[in-house]
Amino acid sequence: MxxxxxxxxxxxxxxxxxxxxxxxxxxxxxxxxxxxxxNPDWNKVHFVFVSEHFDEQDPYKATSEVWAFLKQELNEAxxxxxxxxxxxxxxxxxxxxxxxxxxxxxxxxWTFYPVQAQET
Numbered sequence: 001m002x003x004x005x006x007x008x009x010x011x012x013x014x015x016x017x018x019x020x021x022x023x024x025x026x027x028x029x030x031x032x033x034x035x036x037x038x039n040p041d042w043n044k045v046h047f048v049f050v051s052e053h054f055d056e057q058d059p060y061k062a063t064s065e066v067w068a069f070l071k072q073e074l075n076e077a078x079x080x081x082x083x084x085x086x087x088x089x090x091x092x093x094x095x096x097x098x099x100x101x102x103x104x105x106x107x108x109x110w111t112f113y114p115v116q117a118q119e120t
Contacts, residue, residue, distance in 0.1 A: 007038045009081050010045055016110040017073040018049050021066060027053060033091075034109040037116040046085035048102055054090040073112050 015034050022032045024038050034049035039046065054062045074080050093100040 004040060007040060007045060010083065011036050011038065011109065012082060013074065013077065013080060014045065014070070017048070017070055018066070020073065021069045022051070024069075025053065027051065035106040036109055037103070037106045044083050044085055046087075046106075047099060048089055049086045049108060050089045050091055050094050050102075052091040054088060056090045057090070059088065060092070 014035065016029060017033075018034050022029075022110070032049070032055060035048040035050070037046045038044075049066060063086070067086065070084070071081060094102060
């Protein structure tokens with residue numbers, strides 16, 4: 001089923017907030033991944049936020065910290081928070097596969113950065 005424009009907007013806002021979280025942690029772009037699965041039938045968007053920085057962290061503590069950040073960042077959009085499903089995963093667990101693998105219906109969110117002109 002196709003995503004509607006509102007759902008795409010929500011994906012962009014949440015992914016932007018997760019990217020901001022990673023930036024505040026000092027993570028490089030190559031150290032985290034954002035996957036999402038829009039489910040318009042349930043009016044939900046599910047996210048899996050993966051980082052090697054979660055490898056040695058307690059998964060519940062990591063999830064609580066990310067949720068707290070999202071609540072703060074998206075506090076003016078409570079409807080988005082209500083329609084959001086979030087799983088925080090360590091890169092190590094995702095690499096193990098099995099229950100921790102990223103499902104085939106998830107898409108990876110790509111952030112495009114403008115290319116800056118080089119001075120000559």
